[in-house]
Amino acid sequence: MKTRFARVAACAAISIGIGGAAASAAVQGAPRYTVAQATEKPETTTGQGEGVVRAVDADERRIMITHGPVSGPLEMSPMTMAFRVAPNVDLSSLSKGMKIKFTISRDAKGLYVIEDVRPEKP
Numbered sequence: 306m307k308t309r310f311a312r313v314a315a316c317a318a319i320s321i322g323i324g325g326a327a328a329s330a331a332v333q334g335a336p337r338y339t340v341a342q343a344t345e346k347p348e349t350t351t352g353q354g355e356g357v358v359r360a361v362d363a364d365e366r367r368i369m370i371t372h373g374p375v376s377g378p379l380e381m382s383p384m385t386m387a388f389r390v391a392p393n394v395d396l397s398s399l400s401k402g403m404k405i406k407f408t409i410s411r412d413a414k415g416l417y418v419i420e421d422v423r424p425e426k427p
C-alpha cells in the first residue's frame with residue numbers, strides 16, 4: 306500500500322508537466338523518500354514499516370520500536386527491537402509513544418539502519 310502510494314505520487318508528479326514551475330514545487334514539497342526510492346536508489350535494499358516509538362537514545366542514536374510487518378525487499382516480521390538511526394534523521398522530533406512510519410536499510414556491515422522517519426498523521 307505504501308509502495309503503491311509512492312508509485313502514484315511519482316507518476317502524478319510526472320503527469321503534471323515536466324519542467325513546469327508548479328511541477329517542481331510539487332516534487333520538492335513531497336516527502337523525500339517517495340521520489341528517491343522510486344527513481345534514484347534502485348540498488349538500495351529497503352523496507353517500509355509502521356510502529357510505535359518505545360524509547361529514544363539520542364547519545365547512541367538508537368530508537369526502540371514496536372513495529373508491524375516491514376514490507377519491501379527488506380522484510381521483517383512484527384516485533385519490538387532497537388534500530389540504529391541514520392545521521393540525517395532528526396531524533397529530537399521523536400518521542401516515546403509516537404506513531405511513526407519508517408524506512409530501513411542495511412549498512413555496510415549488514416546492520417539495520419533507519420533511514421527515514423515520518424510521524425504518522427491521524
Ligand SMILES: [Cu+2]
Binds near residue numbers: 381382385386
Ligand atoms: Cu524488527
